[in-house]
Amino acid sequence: MDRWYFATLLALIVHQIDAAYWHEWDMFGVPGGIQGFLVFNGCAVGALLWGYRSVLLQRPSARIWSKVCGMVGLGTLAIHAAFAFTGRHEFALPLSIFSIVASGALGLFLLTKTKV
Numbered sequence: 627m628d629r630w631y632f633a634t635l636l637a638l639i640v641h642q643i644d645a646a647y648w649h650e651w652d653m654f655g656v657p658g659g660i661q662g663f664l665v666f667n668g669c670a671v672g673a674l675l676w677g678y679r680s681v682l683l684q685r686p687s688a689r690i691w692s693k694v695c696g697m698v699g700l701g702t703l704a705i706h707a708a709f710a711f712t713g714r715h716e717f718a719l720p721l722s723i724f725s726i727v728a729s730g731a732l733g734l735f736l737l738t739k740t741k742v
Contacts, residue, residue, distance in 0.1 A: 627692050628681050630736040634699045635674050637728040641702060642667050644725055648716040653709065674698065692740040699733020702726060 650656075651663035658665070677691025706717055706726045717726060 627688070627736070627739055627741075628678075630732065630739050631678055631681050631692055631695050634695050634729065634732040634736045635678060637725055637732050638674070638695075638699060638702060639671060641722075641725040641729055642671065644717070644722050648722070650716070653714070653716060670698075689740055692736060696733040696735075696737035696740065699729040699731075699736065701733075703730025703733070 646660075646663070649660075651659050656662040656666065674691075674695055677687075677695055680691045681688045703726055709716070717723065
């Protein structure tokens with residue numbers, strides 16, 4: 627589980643780096659613009675890193691965190707697929723697309739590898 631969590635989280639972090647390039651805060655109407663985006667990412671990435679620690683230490687909450695990370699990966703793919711289908715032009719570069727698809731695919735795999 628720890629390797630798939632790491633891979634999913636890495637894809638999500640790469641996507642968020644790319645999201646800064648595309649000004650994702652404008653797409654979502656994040657209050658505070660880039661500042662709000664940074665606060666959100668500090669909280670979101672910080673929480674998922676805490677979850678990764680839980681997985682590595684095999685804490686009782688590890689499965690919950692694993693499911694959360696997997697769902698975030700799938701959610702990232704779903705949200706950006708919806709944006710693409712509505713004609714948004716952001717995230718159209720090959721590695722932008724790859725990081726989004728990887729987030730979703732790895733998130734799905736992480737969910738399947740997380741034992742109940």
